[in-house]
Amino acid sequence: MVDQTSVSFKRDLSEWRIALVAWRLLILQAADPAVGAGMHEHSTYRAHPWRRIEHTLGSGRRLFYQDADTLRREVARLNRAHKRIRGEMPDGRAYDARDPATRVWVLLTLFECVAAMRRLGGDPYDADQLELAYREFGEAIAAFELPEEELPKTAADLPGYFARYTAEKLEFTEAARYLLEDVLREAPRPRRLWFLGDAGWRVLRVVVAAAIRELTVADLPPTVRERLGLVRTRQGALLSVLLHRGAGIVVPRLPERMRYRSPEERVAPPRRLRPQRRDARGSRVDRFFREVLDQTGDGVITVHDLRAMAHNVCWQLELDEAAEARVYAAFDGWWEQLRAAMDADGDGEVSREEFVAATLAGCDRDGAYLERGLLPALRAVFTAADTDGSGFLEFDEYRAVFGGPRVHPAELSHGFRQLDTDGDGRITVEEFVGGFTEFFTARADSTSGAQLLGRP
Template sequence: MATADLPGPDSLLRRTLGEWRIGLVAWRLLVLQTADPAVAAGMANFSTYRAHPWRRIEHTMDSGKRLFFADREGLRREVARLERTHRRLAGTDDQGRQFTALDPAVRVWVLVTLYECMTAMRELSGRPLTPPELDQMYGEFRAVCSEFGLSDDLFPATAADVPAYMERTIRERLEYSEPVRYLLFDMLREAPAPRRLGHLKPAWPLVRTVAAHVIGALTIADLPAAFRERFDLPRTRRAALLSFFLHRGMRVLMNALPEHRRYRTPLAGNSSTSQSPSASTDRPSPPEASPVRLPAPRRRKGADGRPARLRTFFRQVLDQTGDGRISSTDMQAMAHNVCWPLELTPEREASVYAAFETWWQQLRAGMDADNDGQVTCEEFVTAMLTGIDAGPGYLEQGLHIALRAIFHAADSDGSGHLCADEYRTIFGGSRVHPAELNHGFRQLDQDGDGRITEAEFVQAFTDYFTARTDTTAGSQLLGRP
């Protein structure tokens, strides 16, 4: 397909994808995409969606914004970023089949389902797009997709051909795998509280139970008929009524809102020259004051605080997949999360992955007693304490290599220091309270100038792993364990 002009601020694609109500079909989109065997295998083997669902969803939304609301330079950077990430997602699924996230047919399916969900959103709301509008939006959509370099023959030729492509793929290729079942019935029931829930966090167990029921019922009701028929997912009358009122109610609400409230993403999009999230000024402001501290477990006076901190580090940082063990997959996920918010060159990104792989090989050599490629929490704690007590060289051979790679990746301007915003960008995970990050930053910023040098950065983590008490600077880097 020849290169065409990208959709602009007034394009039908941006106006449809940018509306808040697109969230009503978001879970439907995830289910359709995950039903592809290669996507399911990638999620089962590499994704952090079980342990960090909200961060995973934020990354997906962020990527969509970069793809469909950017200029051509920004779009090409995001396509290149996705290709570098997906190149690492390959292997063998639980049935012994080879898979790769770079399979052109899989990539086309993931893209076309996004377009199909936009049209479904309009149809479910009672105001479907007209044939000319479908042609217009499909042309805008294909203009973006052309940057992926995929064969035109893999895409439906026209908007009118999309329904047949969807039905054919559903009947011939999709599978009702464990990741699909988990998305439909268990993921929201097990999800940790979103970080932004604030004072409502104690109510999360009840909220997520209700949300899981509503979203699950809505998703099944909204899935294509061919999908429901093939995998025996009946559309109950109650679910159909829920879908009817939610979609039409949201359409009425969106139409009543002023334009600046209607869209979750500004229609003007992102400038290719905008700074990355970690970009800093010459003199950044220090973190805000009055941090809220999380309660610490009771310990005997004078007891060694390292085991509790190491277990916290294992759960909050290392165990990215949430299965109670760490492996090369978890380390790759950590490297991915470091690189994702930053505008790194391929070489700098590769150096981050290589550093984490070096750390993993050190951990595996000293902790994986049964050679199964995995390390449990207690194996990690026991081996780390043994290595730390043996001498400072233990951390230098693994942890420090990864830390220096993180520091240099975050230090985009090569200034030799990190400001508060850069620190938050790297370590502001979904399970870490922002105030605790502020507290950790202030502990390290000894002179109060709002900057952390590489030496301070490495020393902080050394203290976190080695300090026997919680009073040492850096021992509360991730909050009080």
Template structure:
């Protein structure tokens, strides 16, 4: 595929993808992509979408921003990062079929569905793109896709060929799997409250029930007709009316807003995506809370707080896939989340993954009593308490390896300590209140010099796993007790 100019700030692609109303077809996009068997298998085996849905969604949005709103250097770096991540997503599905996220046909489907959802957004709003506009936007889209190195034969040749490609793939390849059903009917009903809700958290159970009903009905109404027919998902009159009102109402609202309010992503892109963050540059906001922040449970005075703290750590930190057990995939997901917010070089990223694999092998060897390649919560708590009571060497062989890797990855300027900004990058995010970040930083900064050394960092994690009460500073590392 020949190299073409990337879409600029005034491109039709950026104007369409950057509008706030793209959120109306976001769930539609996730359902279409997940219906590919390889994507569904990857989600079932490796994704954190059940346990950490907000982080998973925000990662997807952030990746799209890096791909379509960056310069060529930023685009290529993101493509390379995606390839390294996807190379690890391979195995066999529940039916014994091999899958890999690097399958070119799968990658084309994921990309083309994004373009198709942009055109669907315009069509559903009552202002479809004219054929010349479709050609223009598809050309801009193909310019970005060229960096993936995919064969021209796999992508629809022109915008006019996209509908036939969608119809053929829906009828010949897609499946109505459990992850698809979960996205449509259960994910939002079970989603935890975003931490930013604050005092509104008590209203979350009702809010998510309403949101799940509205988004589910809207998604089914907006899915391609071929998809609904194949998987028997009828478009009710009420859902059709909901779609009509929301899409056309949002179009009118967007047109009435000043341009700087109309777009969720600045059309000029984010200059921070063009270069990896360093200590002297402004960092982009991390996608969400790191996988190692959680509230420490309150215990009655004098009681050993470790068992409850370890169970909380297991559920909210280790069990990234949300299936009640941990495996290599869970530790791999934790490594991914560390690397994501830091935009590490391939070599530094590989060291983080290797450290978390070392931690997993240590967990598996000492905890997997039935040798099934997985560790349950009770296996984890029992073995961890036995290990830490036996002596300090137990944590050095596993946990400390991963913790030191996190420290060195976050120490972007190689100074040997973490400043407040570096701490916020690795532990912060849209769901973490600034007060919690400040509290956590002060707990680690034992000598109060405004920076955290590697040994202070490691000691805090050690205290978290070994302190018998919640009064020890390290026990509050991941949140106030």
């Protein structure tokens, strides 16, 4: 009999070595056609990869490291978010993020990657330990109320499950290809690496992207590599051995405070607040399109970009279903007015050229875009953030929606003061709407607006 105290899935999940299999996890998940289609249409991973990762890590903390009530609320929040992730794949197949088989795959890849981390590091679970870890994992995900027939009953059933799912479902989706080949080569500089400067980051990300690709392909299960048409190179195999075995020797010998990630969110270092650029208005509008409105990073604005903004607001505030529906409805209305004002060729999308041309030409002469589009969306955000119904945003309420692990307190205070124009320590709806109207019409930079969207 194995000592149960010697095995803990949650503890292993929080070990720093998990970073070595993080990209492997993303590829396994994105290779599911439903996940890949949802990421391509709805996710902000192209334009805001670091925010997407932070949301994922934050959700994991709530699922595995917090109390039962936090777990329940997080599952409810995920259920509400996934309800809106559905559509059609390029080949016409329907997809829905609430599909039980897809949800089981996503969750089980997390368990499989923890087991792979141990195996690749030279300290694999034995059969009894694997069963104990799987039992602990099952207790943590019970709140999802997944169909019993979809979940393998024991850890011994996992290899058969993964083989079948790989053969029957996995594809080298566009999302998986982009994650493996391009996203790190294009990713904006993380704020924690501010000291590198843009030039230093451009050099470093090429090296990092190549290394992560080689490591990820080398570490994928052979059946998955074969299914996706990927080839493990000698360099990748050597890199895998060096990194995993080296970490397997070093990390377990570290003190616990250094071996494990804290479940608490850490605050990012302050960003140097730069003055507004004195470029031409056309250039600033173009930059605003790329860095703010094109949330999904596909080069056009669609309803999915506006819903990504709504998602970020709802995610921060943990709204109930009714309040969340009001926010989404307001952002959908904003999209309809934006499309009506700027979609010159009527293709249901707003290109960068259409946005720049319409903005410079003053597209809102009749006031419809503002009065029936942008302003209702801003008022919906204000109402959702005003949790005590006072008609004002106090600093704690402002922090709930605009704060987060990447926002330093000094920067948060600066954004609050930008909106609090009369300096009375609270933000009225008029101040809120006025400040964000400037931001969302590309007339001014705003720390507050940047944090609403999680800009890099």
